[in-house]
Amino acid sequence: MKEQRYSAEAKGVIKTVNSHNSVNEVLGTINFKAYGMEPGDWWIASMTQPRNFAYQTLATDGRYSCLKQIPLVFDPREIPLPRLLPNDVEIDWTVEYTTPELGDQRGLEVINSDISFTASEYINRVKVTADIENKNSSSKSFFVIARIYNKSGVLIATPTTREKFEPNSTNRVQLNCSVSVFIGEPDIHDVVLQRTQS
Numbered sequence: 001m002k003e004q005r006y007s008a009e010a011k012g013v014i015k016t017v018n019s020h021n022s023v024n025e026v027l028g029t030i031n032f033k034a035y036g037m038e039p040g041d042w043w044i045a046s047m048t049q050p051r052n053f054a055y056q057t058l059a060t061d062g063r064y065s066c067l068k069q070i071p072l073v074f075d076p077r078e079i080p081l082p083r084l085l086p087n088d089v090e091i092d093w094t095v096e097y098t099t100p101e102l103g104d105q106r107g108l109e110v111i112n113s114d115i116s117f118t119a120s121e122y123i124n125r126v127k128v129t130a131d132i133e134n135k136n137s138s139s140k141s142f143f144v145i146a147r148i149y150n151k152s153g154v155l156i157a158t159p160t161t162r163e164k165f166e167p168n169s170t171n172r173v174q175l176n177c178s179v180s181v182f183i184g185e186p187d188i189h190d191v192v193l194q195r196t197q198s
Contacts, residue, residue, distance in 0.1 A: 003102060004038070004039060004099065005036050005037060005038060005099070005100060005102065005192075005194065006037045006038075006039075006097045006098070006099060006100075007033070007034065007035045007036070007037070007097060007098045007099075007100055007197065007198035008033065008034045008037055008043065008095055008096070008097045009031060009032070009033045009095070009096050009097075009198075010031070010032045010033075010045040010093055010094075010095050011029060011030075011031050011093070011094050011095075011096070012029060012030045012031070012032075012091040012092065012093050013026060013029050013091065013092045013094075014026070014027040014028050014029065014030065014089060014090075014091050015027065015089065015090050015091070015092065016088070016089055017088045017089065017090050027089070030091075032045035032046065033158075034155060034157075034158045035100070035143070035145050035158045035160050035194075035197055035198070036100075036145035036147055036158055036160075036192050036194060037097075037147075037155065037158070041155045042153070042154045042155060043154070043155040043156075044150075044154055044155070044156050044183045046156070046157075046179065046180050046183055098198040100143075100194045100195070100196045100197060100198055101194065101195045101196045102193075102194045102195060103142060103193075103194060103195025103196075104195075105142070105193055106136075107134060107135040107136035107140075108132065108133070108134055108135075108136070108140060108142070108165065108193060109132070109133050109135070110130055110131070110132050110191045110192075110193070111130075111131040111132065111133050111170065112130070112131050113128060113129065113130035113131070113146075113189065113190070113191045114128070114129050114130075115127070115128050115146075115148070115186060115189045117185070117186050119181065119185075120181075121181075122180065122181055123178045123179065123180060123181060124178065124179050124180075124181055124185060124186060125176070125177075125178050126148060126157065126159075126176065126177050126178065126179060126186050127174060127175070127176050128146035128148070128159065128174070128175045128176075128189055128191065129172060129173070129174050129175075130144065130146070130172070130173045130175075130191040131170055131171070131172050131173075132144065132163070132165065132170065132171050132173060132191075132193070133169075133170045134165035134166065134167065134168065134169055134170070134171075135168065136167060136168070137167050137168065138167055139164055139165060139166050139167055140164070140165045141162065141163070141164045141165070142162070142163060142165070142193040142194065142195060143160055143161070143162050143163075143193065143194050143195070143196070143197050144160065144161055144162075144163050144173050144175065144191065144192075144193060145158055145159075145160045145175075145191070145192050145193075145194065146158065146159050146160070146175040146189055146190075146191050147189060147190050147191075147192065148177070148179070148186050148188075148189045149186075149187055149188045149189065150183060150184030150185060150186065150187055151184055151185065151187040152184060153188075154183075154184070156179050156183050156184065156186065157177045157179050157186070159175040159176060159177040160175065160197065161173065161175060162197075173191075175191075
């Protein structure tokens with residue numbers, strides 16, 4: 001049976017809602033992505049690179065100047081808006097997926113991999129290292145994806161990087177990310193290759 005994987009993108013549209021539950025205006029959007037998912041995977045969408053979100057801004061008018069640099073929280077189940085906002089806020093979520101190309105991986109092998117993390121008050125900083133061997137006589141370029149699961153078997157992060165593997169050589173690849181402590185400690189992992197990211 002042919003292996004199948006998916007790339008997913010969760011898009012949240014942040015809206016203000018008045019007391020009559022009618023939408024007043026759209027404040028902005030937030031996006032989360034996962035790569036290398038397998039059929040049946042459960043994924044908790046959360047920020048895995050918080051520094052990239054530190055500079056995210058929303059297109060708002062003068063009444064919401066406090067939202068020009070939104071203080072996004074690590075857990076998307078929490079409303080990522082300051083308490084200064086008098087109106088209620090809701091987030092409408094949609095999820096889109098694509099099927100990446102896995103490519104011809106003959107002669108490529110993940111020899112071994114290891115996971116470690118450093119815990120802090122709000123986030124776990126995760127590092128996955130993998131040794132990947134190219135037994136071919138030609139170079140190969142692939143995306144390397146670490147699939148990280150918590151103790152409940154839920155996918156919580158998929159850090160990825162593109163690597164070029166020289167002929168008859170072994171690459172040591174390091175993949176880093178940060179995950180919220182609210183979605184569980186990183187537990188099991190695996191490392192996979194695919195030709196396209198999505």
